[in-house]
Amino acid sequence: MPAEIHPASTADTDALVALEALAFVSDRISRRAFRRMIRSPSVCLLVARDQGVVLGYCAVLYRARSTKARLYSLAVNPVNGGGVGRALLDAGEKAAVARGCKTMRLEVRLDNLRAITLYEKNDYRRFGSKPGYYADGMTALRYEKLLCGSPSGGTEGAGR
DSSP: OEEEEEOOOGGGHHHHHHHHHOOSSSSSSOHHHHHHHHOTTTEEEEEEETTTTEEEEEEEEEEESSEEEEEEEEOOOOOOOOHHHHHHHHHHHHHHHHTTTTTEEEEEEOOOOHHHHHHHHHOOEEEEETTTTTTTTOOEEEEEEEOSSSSOOOSOOOOO
């Protein structure tokens, strides 16, 4: 049975914090930040769950009067979350389209080859970089995807 993807609730906070610790060495989202995201109308925080276990999450941020969404973070349990990243990415994109967004932007660590491969296989195109973006000084690569038939996504906006 594939993982079920649904909006996060406050009951998911402990699992999200634990998953963050497994998935990232630095630049982790705090418990407080996860709680704010769950309550925020400008964030779509989705979790993938299988048999009660949170296997991954996807956080998409929105700005008022903008047609650009930002994939702020996507994390998958490295032990038992295989295959969930693509499903979470798809769900995040669908949520953005439902909010009227035409493009999704993101930043990804230059050394995160697995994530880069996922994004490029899913039609994200690189349009820039941000040297020294992460706490350890690592460069971020900037990507963008057209979500719904717009001929151009432009070059302004933000992402993680």
